[in-house]
Amino acid sequence: xxxxxxxxxxxxxxxxxxxxxxxxxxxxxxxxxxxxxxxxxxxxxxxxxxxxxxxxxxxxxxxxxxxxxxxxxxxxxxxxxxxxxxxxxxxxxxxxxxxxxxxxxxxxxxxxxxxxxxxxxxxxxxxxxxxxxxxxxxxxxxxxxxxxxxxxxxxxxxxxxxxxxxxxxxxxxxxxxxxxxxxxxxxxxxxxxxxxxxxxxxxxxxxxxxxxxxxxxxxxxxxxxxxxxxxxxxxxxxxxxxxxxxxxxxxxxxxxxxxxxxxxxxxxxxxxxxxxxxxxxxxxxxxxxxxxxxxxxxxxxxxxxxxxxxxxxxxxxxxxxxxxxxxxxxxxxxxxxxxxxxxxxxxxxxxxxxxxxxxxxxxx
Amino acid sequence: xxxxxxxxxxxxxxxxxxxxxxxxxxxxxxxxxxxxxxxxxxxxxxxxxxxxxxxxxxxxxxxxxxxxxxxxxxxxxxxxxxxxxxxxxxxxxxxxxxxxxxxxxxxxxxxxxxxxxxxxxxxxxxxxxxxxxxxxxxxxxxxxxxxxxxxxxxxxxxxxxxxxxxxxxxxxxxxxxxxxxxxxxxxxxxxxxxxxxxxxxxxxxxxxxxxxxxxxxxxxxxxxxxxxxxxxxxxxxxxxxxxxxxxxxxxxxxxxxxxxxxxxxxxxxxxxxxxxxxxxxxxxxxxxxxxxxxxxxxxxxxxxxxxxxxxxxxxxxxxxxxxxxxxxxxxxxxxxxxxxxxxxxxxxxxxxxxxxxxxxxxxxxxxxxxxxxxxxxxxxxxxxxxxxxxxxxxxxxxxxxxxxxxxxxxxxxxxxxxxxxxxxxxxxxxxxxxxxxxxxxxxxxxxxxxxxxxxxxxxxxxxxxxxxxxxxxxxxxxxxxxxxxxxxxxxxxxxxxxxxxxxxxxxxxxxxxxxxxxxxxx
Numbered sequence: 001x002x003x004x005x006x007x008x009x010x011x012x013x014x015x016x017x018x019x020x021x022x023x024x025x026x027x028x029x030x031x032x033x034x035x036x037x038x039x040x041x042x043x044x045x046x047x048x049x050x051x052x053x054x055x056x057x058x059x060x061x062x063x064x065x066x067x068x069x070x071x072x073x074x075x076x077x078x079x080x081x082x083x084x085x086x087x088x089x090x091x092x093x094x095x096x097x098x099x100x101x102x103x104x105x106x107x108x109x110x111x112x113x114x115x116x117x118x119x120x121x122x123x124x125x126x127x128x129x130x131x132x133x134x135x136x137x138x139x140x141x142x143x144x145x146x147x148x149x150x151x152x153x154x155x156x157x158x159x160x161x162x163x164x165x166x167x168x169x170x171x172x173x174x175x176x177x178x179x180x181x182x183x184x185x186x187x188x189x190x191x192x193x194x195x196x197x198x199x200x201x202x203x204x205x206x207x208x209x210x211x212x213x214x215x216x217x218x219x220x221x222x223x224x225x226x227x228x229x230x231x232x233x234x235x236x237x238x239x240x241x242x243x244x245x246x247x248x249x250x251x252x253x254x255x256x257x258x259x260x261x262x263x264x265x266x267x268x269x270x271x272x273x274x275x276x277x278x279x280x281x282x283x284x285x286x287x288x289x290x291x292x293x294x295x296x297x298x299x300x301x302x303x304x305x306x307x308x309x310x311x312x313x314x315x316x317x318x319x320x321x322x323x324x325x326x327x328x329x330x331x332x333x334x335x336x337x338x339x340x341x342x343x344x345x346x347x348x349x350x351x352x353x354x355x356x357x358x359x360x361x362x363x364x
Numbered sequence: 365x366x367x368x369x370x371x372x373x374x375x376x377x378x379x380x381x382x383x384x385x386x387x388x389x390x391x392x393x394x395x396x397x398x399x400x401x402x403x404x405x406x407x408x409x410x411x412x413x414x415x416x417x418x419x420x421x422x423x424x425x426x427x428x429x430x431x432x433x434x435x436x437x438x439x440x441x442x443x444x445x446x447x448x449x450x451x452x453x454x455x456x457x458x459x460x461x462x463x464x465x466x467x468x469x470x471x472x473x474x475x476x477x478x479x480x481x482x483x484x485x486x487x488x489x490x491x492x493x494x495x496x497x498x499x500x501x502x503x504x505x506x507x508x509x510x511x512x513x514x515x516x517x518x519x520x521x522x523x524x525x526x527x528x529x530x531x532x533x534x535x536x537x538x539x540x541x542x543x544x545x546x547x548x549x550x551x552x553x554x555x556x557x558x559x560x561x562x563x564x565x566x567x568x569x570x571x572x573x574x575x576x577x578x579x580x581x582x583x584x585x586x587x588x589x590x591x592x593x594x595x596x597x598x599x600x601x602x603x604x605x606x607x608x609x610x611x612x613x614x615x616x617x618x619x620x621x622x623x624x625x626x627x628x629x630x631x632x633x634x635x636x637x638x639x640x641x642x643x644x645x646x647x648x649x650x651x652x653x654x655x656x657x658x659x660x661x662x663x664x665x666x667x668x669x670x671x672x673x674x675x676x677x678x679x680x681x682x683x684x685x686x687x688x689x690x691x692x693x694x695x696x697x698x699x700x701x702x703x704x705x706x707x708x709x710x711x712x713x714x715x716x717x718x719x720x721x722x723x724x725x726x727x728x729x730x731x732x733x734x735x736x737x738x739x740x741x742x743x744x745x746x747x748x749x750x751x752x753x754x755x756x757x758x759x760x761x762x763x764x765x766x767x768x769x770x771x772x773x774x775x776x777x778x779x780x781x782x783x784x785x786x787x788x789x790x791x792x793x794x795x796x797x798x799x800x801x802x803x804x805x806x807x808x809x810x811x812x813x814x815x816x817x818x819x820x821x822x823x824x825x826x827x828x829x830x831x832x833x834x835x836x837x838x839x840x841x842x843x844x845x846x847x848x849x850x851x852x853x854x855x856x857x858x859x860x861x862x863x864x865x866x867x868x869x870x871x872x873x874x875x876x877x878x879x880x881x882x883x884x885x886x
Contacts, residue, residue: 225754225755226753226754226755227743227744227748227749227753227754227755228753230736230743230755231743231744233729233732234729234732234740237729237730237731237732238725238726238729238730240725240726241725241726241727241728241729241740243687243708243726244686244687244708244718244720244726244727244741245708245740245741245743246707246708246709246711246712246741247708247709248707248709356781356783356784357396359776359780359781359783359784360783360784362776362780362784363774363775363776363780363784363785363786363789
């Protein structure tokens with residue numbers, strides 16, 4: 001049992017070392033730019049953890065990143081490279097928004113309803129690439145990239161055309177009608193107060209956070225406690241071995257792909273239902289690609305993805321901090337993020353090789 | 365210190381039985397994280413000598429040869445070629461220093477002709493135009509000198525494996541190799557092809573070349589080698605002269621304890637027909653007919669062995685029985701049920717178990733724990749899942765502990781990932797899993813490939829055990845000795861057909877070998 005802990009410690013150390021190394025690099029760049037490192041640290045601190053408002057911002061920024069990472073990670077577990085999370089959350093958000101605009105329901109039903117609608121929307125958008133993959137062997141990287149573009153064009157058309165809310169909302173921006181108030185994700189301060197944490201009013205966290213937590217737990221349970229999760233992981237590890245063991249590889253991959261799409265469908269919920277209150281094709285893009293990096297750093301495990309998402313959210317806020325308070329440009333953060341991904345992935349790999357060798361030695 | 369050793373070397377030898385010392389490896393040590401693959405290994409090779417390197421899998425032979433070929437750099441120790449200390453920076457450097465290697469997997473470009481493959485990497489050209497004439501003449505001379513039988517203008521993809529190997533040999537001779545390394549050269553050859561290879565070995569020996577060859581087949585080692593170096597756990601245990609070497613002695617030195625290679629395998633009266641293959645045909649996606657009119661039966665309580673040179677349809681046959689749903693003609697029946705419409709799970713439920721050819725590719729989820737690997741294939745059934753389809757971890761762990769004890773799997777715990785185990789122990793995990801399903805039909809495809817002598821014996825016993833328990837066993841192996849000693853009946857496959865069946869009593873190695881070559885076909 002003791003040895004298990006030792007391996008676990010190594011595995012946790014790798015990303016920490018990567019993080020520390022990239023922060024050191026950041027400070028080096030800060031010095032080169034001619035800024036005082038003390039100022040930079042102070043700027044980052046002010047924008048991330050100085051007040052509970054800032055901490056809540058980091059937390060809420062991490063929510064869509066977490067969901068995107070989870071969607072990519074689940075597909076990775078079944079050896080599927082879902083680059084289509086991007087398109088799937090545009091469509092998932094659209095279907096969720098339709099459920100929020102056109103279907104009147106009482107509040108306690110409406111929120112779960114739009115969540116499920118968004119998941120179905122994401123899964124539907126994944127369905128064609130998934131079917132093409134398992135039936136005809138067409139690689140999902142190609143199809144999902146193309147489906148991302150199709151999704152964008154489709155929502156652009158719908159928001160400007162049949163679903164346009166121009167006139168109804170009084171806004172000149174292309175957008176849909178307003179989502180019914182029953183479907184909006186409100187403030188969840190009451191949840192924190194219920195557990196005795198009196199958060200200040202300025203902190204704003206919405207229902208997408210508990211949704212993300214629940215979904216994270218669900219994914220963990222599926223992967224590591226259910227028989228179907230065993231199938232998914234087996235197929236992801238080796239389709240050949242799985243085939244020989246009588247696992248229906250095509251069916252498992254189809255299911256995993258659809259579920260990945262369903263998870264992707266949730267990515268846009270926060271922005272649509274808590275921030276904007278309507279749907280537009282101008283919702284934040286690129287989260288699907290962040291999701292790939294997050295899944296990579298989080299090693300496709302729900303816990304790892306959660307930490308990686310928090311890390312990305314932290315970096316994003318840190319970038320704003322540098323921008324506001326120092327003369328270090330925000331884009332430095334993109335460079336540092338890239339370097340950090342590289343360092344963490346490499347150190348993860350080195351550590352897993354080292355553990356592999358240790359285990360081999362132990363078994364000999 | 366090293367310089368002293370280098371200076372002392374010439375006077376220490378010189379008057380050997382054969383020629384002068386070609387190669388000397390001194391105190392070679394190479395550690396990988398957690399494992400010492402080579403521990404102060406020393407060996408030498410003379411001109412005109414064949415040195416056999418034997419040892420169990422993972423003993424460190426391949427690592428040592430990779431060091432010699434420049435693929436790995438040793439942590440310590442030195443290499444002397446003709447008494448001159450040298451460093452080998454990489455394969456290219458090894459070649460210029462006169463070292464050539466024939467790998468287990470050939471490094472040839474299939475659509476290129478033999479000549480083009482030989483020229484590859486050392487093309488001569490004038491003003492950018494390739495010149496063929498000179499290399500052709502040189503290659504033709506080498507072919508004549510070394511008992512090779514290849515046409516330089518044929519494309520390599522059309523050649524059988526034995527001849528492709530000759531191309532590899534020609535390739536390194538063309539580059540002027542003095543020291544030739546062969547990594548299990550006979551693993552893919554028929555007995556007749558092996559004989560040809562050994563003729564070539566003798567020719568090269570007569571020209572004063574030094575040959576190092578790695579082999580698991582003790583018969584051929586005794587047949588061809590001048591000296592035999594036994595390696596165990598990264599160390600040289602002993603180097604034997606041919607005169608003092610015997611099969612039991614080598615086997616004992618390899619594993620550290622005497623092993624019985626003969627398995628008690630009584631002939632049983634066979635029972636009902638379990639597997640019935642009738643006029644089975646298969647045309648692959650490229651339109652090549654890989655199986656043609658294959659018909660045979662395997663009955664309960666017998667081992668049916670398929671002999672044949674690899675690539676004559678054995679793998680296709682196993683696939684048709686194990687999982688393939690599309691066949692081009694005929695039928696495969698397991699206990700009376702036609703398999704063509706059934707998926708793998710249904711076949712397994714009928715009583716099919718399978719020890720696949722490549723355990724890493726098809727048999728084990730290497731990153732999964734042993735416990736998880738043990739339930740693979742029955743993981744969807746009770747007692748491993750509850751009514752709610754959640755996994756029952758306690759049952760999974762207990763099952764693993766039971767199988768580990770019963771099949772003597774050497775592992776720190778049942779939670780250890782499969783990749784940590786040695787090849788033999790990994791194979792035991794697969795066999796334990798498949799045997800624990802109480803199979804009616806056991807497919808064993810190359811069950812002892814790449815496992816050591818100790819594990820081989822264990823696997824033989826398990827196959828015989830399966831048969832005693834009334835299972836029908838279909839054994840496919842490239843090792844003719846294995847097929848001959850285990851099977852009750854033997855079918856010889858050649859070009860996608862079973863061209864001859866033998867009863868165990870009436871089969872001789874030579875005759876089976878002839879059929880394997882297709883000499884007596886039709």
